[in-house]
Amino acid sequence: AYRPGDGQSRPVERRLANLGAASVLFYRQPIEMVGAEGAWMIAKDGTRYLDFYNNVPSVGHSHPRVVEAVSRQIAQLNTNTRYIVSVVDDYLEALKALLPPELSNVMMTCSGSEANDLAIRVARAATGGTGIIVTETAYHGNTALVTEVSPSALKRGSLPETVIAIPPPGAAHFGEDIAGGFRASVEAALAEFGRRGIRPAAFLADSIFSSDGILADPPGFLAPVVEAVRAAGGLFIADEVQPGFGRTGDAFWGYERHGVTPDIVTMGKPMGNGFPMAAMVARPDHLEQFCADVGYFNTFGGNPVAAAAGHAVLDVIREEGLQENARETGAHLLAGLRQVAEGDARVTDVRGAGLFIGIDLAEETGRPDPAFTVQLIDAMRAHKVLIGAAGRYGATLKVRPPLCLTREEAERFVEAFRAALAG
């Protein structure tokens, strides 16, 4: 927590005065940024930082194609979403071409939180159930409803009885049999709902388990879980806010790595490369009850400028081969990091998919080491690399650079990590 009068710089004091207790800043000595390009951010003092803590400007900071598309559209027409504007439908068709054909209705929002809020309400209306299963350290957003399914956001208090949080699908809980252990956890949660007299509505999961510490393997472990949830009458909501848009390399969406078709998909962050836009995609029959009960209108969600930004992002991902780059540069990065890990007992695991990698840091006893993680994050900053942490203990470095990352930049990261470990 930062407090006014803590000896922070004037720009930080100014921010604290403006936001008060609600200010969320990164680093004990926050950085003032003035610009960015590609995988780099530029601070006011001229320092260039390699940005590994950002999956919003996913096709690269200030990508000229996105900048141009947004500028052109805002100069021509931007309006509330009650008119027909062809750029919007052009975009929705391009987006739907990347999704399973049965998920043919898109509801556009401005944030991932709104998309997940909507997904939960749609799932509850469609199933008649209320129970939601999530993982223990999940984060799905900031509305009142979505905070209830985001255990990592609850500083105190408990989950409502309609929400059950299960252990994340990692080796820490399930050893070798992640798929079997995870399925058993979901089945136990379904049975607990039965005892509480609650019918399940959905299993809601970020398919790369970002906040739980980046749990990507083995591919396929979600399939039996989805089967169990459906057998109990619930839906599978794939929260693609983190893994979507090519980041995992071997698939455009995170759920594809698991060979499952979700009932509802939500997406956000990288969707507009920084332009605030998000969406929920569902089957028409699942929307019927919700739309009959309340319906939905979002003033800004899916406006023409959002559509222009989103379309430019899809074009850039395809034309610049960014999914392939995520796979190849991600594999190169993973190999480099594993090499560093081999020489250092404090680095206990390096895992991931594409350009989404988690690095576990532990004490000699093997216990997760959040204090050392914070120290390393600061040391990485001194080596001009921005990176954050995730996981139950905050002891997993979350490696998440823009998808345009080059091999040289990946190598620079590995060297900075090696140097930061050396102290």
Ligand code: PMP
């Ligand atoms: N889902 C996941 C998996 C997220 O990581 C986040 C944001 N960190 C959200 C949803 C919420 O998205 P937003 O901040 O755009 O509301």
